Amino acid sequence: MSVKNVKKVVLAYSGGLDTSAIVPWLKDNYDCEVIAFVANVGQGDEELAGVEQKAINSGASSCYVVDLREELVNEVIFPTLKTGAVYEGQYLLGTSMARPVIARAQVKLALELGADALCHGCTGKGNDQVRFEGAFAALAPQLKVIAPWREWEFNSRQSLLNYLAEKKIPTTASATKIYSRDANLWHISHEGGEIENPWNEPSDQIWMWTKSPEQAPDKAEYVELSFEAGELKKVNGQAMNGVAAIELLNAVGSEHGVGRIDIVENRLVGMKSRGCYETPGGTIILAALKGLEALVYDRTSLKYREEVGLEFAQLVYDGRWFTPLKDALLAAATSLAAQLTGDVVVKLYKGNVTVAKRRSPNSLYSEAFATFEGDEVYNQKDAEGFIRLYSLASRIRALHAKKD
Known part of the structure; x- marks a missing residue:
């Protein structure tokens, strides 16, 4: 599709x-x-205040503000949590997870x-250019995609500010x-x-x-999370939807310094970048799920x-959300998570989240088997035959070596 079309x-x-x-x-070009x-x-x-008028002032014919919070939580965040996805061992995918619902609503x-x-x-x-355009390609390949940063001559904040001044378009942005x-x-991410x-x-x-x-309190706080089939349903015994639960845990976790990471990550486009991320509620939920x-x-x-x-996580x-592989992996994780029902109490203290208590009707833990005290359900002599079979390959290899 040409510019004229x-x-x-x-x-x-x-x-x-x-x-x-x-x-x-866009209007000029x-x-x-x-x-x-x-x-x-x-x-x-704060970010949404007055955004419609700002768009109109910039020259847009109209502005649509669409609430996607429930879709983000129920269709992306909670399903992703069931997989335990963490990118490069630290990043809870905050920016990445929002892109599919944004791109889909835009289309x-x-x-x-x-x-x-x-x-x-x-x-x-x-990475975001790939995430957005990958979604666009899967959902509406007939639509042209315009990426101004790959077309225009601007190369700095100051050049953009000069352009807006020339067009007499008001902005609260500054060069500083x-x-x-x-x-x-x-979450919230920080770069620049x-x-x-990386030495700073x-x-x-x-x-x-x-x-x-x-700066966090010197006294620990305990929070109880209740899950059904891997999805958070209650916080401290109170039923609430996913959006409310995350907002509450964000507030509690932030108070205790929970959820900060500082990571040098490998971007999809090949370069390394450094980012600082804050995911307080997510860090709490993931820790509780892993405890369960x-x-x-x-x-x-x-x-x-x-x-x-x-x-x-990869x-x-x-940005491969709208793919058959996503559906397959999610189906596997969801099937396993059918067992993840139970309660977990986490302890928040000075940036740390630790599991203090856990229980589940599907627990495989048995005090009768695990106890160090006398029991009638486990015959320790049975372990001898198990170990002999378990180490059979090593035994045969050693016998061959000795014979040689």
Whole structure:
């Protein structure tokens, strides 16, 4: 589709500097109508305040704000938790998990409005361009995708500010912004500034949600989480939906300095980047789920779930949500998680989450078998034959070596 054939574009709009500049740029370069699409994924009222008027002031013909928080939790976050997915051992995939629901809603709006193109503000260096465009390709391959950062001549915040000034478009952005941040219900990420040098420790200016462990209360707090088939249903005995539960645990975890990580990760596009992430509620939920898994899963089931988790983390990070592989992996994890019903009490203290208590009707733990006291259910003499068979290959190998 040529530039001339683009008449109506739906832009993933945030109200930040980049997307504020994209609106007039699209009109200048494609001579098209621009419709702003804003996804409410729990980034907070401050970011959403006045966003419709901001989009109109930038030149958009209209602005749609769509609440996607329940979809994010129920269709992506909770299913992903069942897989135990953690990218490169630390990252709980906060940015990655939001992209499928945002892209899908953007496509839905574009099709409803008869648009012929989609636009995003992702840079040509990052992972998000792949995540968005991978989803677009799976859901609406007939729509043209416009990625201004891969087309325009701007190369700095100042050049974008100059362009907006030239167009007489108001903005609250400034050239002195240090950090690049992305927030949603699950987490907030931080990049740029002093942490671009991996030898620099993150300053207090980086963290926005969580207290430092040094500032956290000196007294531990206990929180009880109740799960049904791997999904969180109650916090401290109170039933609540997923959005409310995550919001509550974010607040509790932040108070105790829980959920901070500082990671140098491998981006999909090949480069390494350093990011600082805060995922307080997610860290609590995942710790509790793993505590429940230890009680319920047998050895081989747990090993397989861990393998699924590794593969699923890579899949989510790489933006392959709308694929048959996602469906297959999720089906396996969901099948295993049917056993994950029970209660877990976690202890929050100075940035740490530890499992204090756990119980489940599906527990495979038996005091009768595990006790160090006398029992009538386990004959220790039986272990001799098991060990002989278990080590048979080593025994035969050693006999061969001795014979040689």
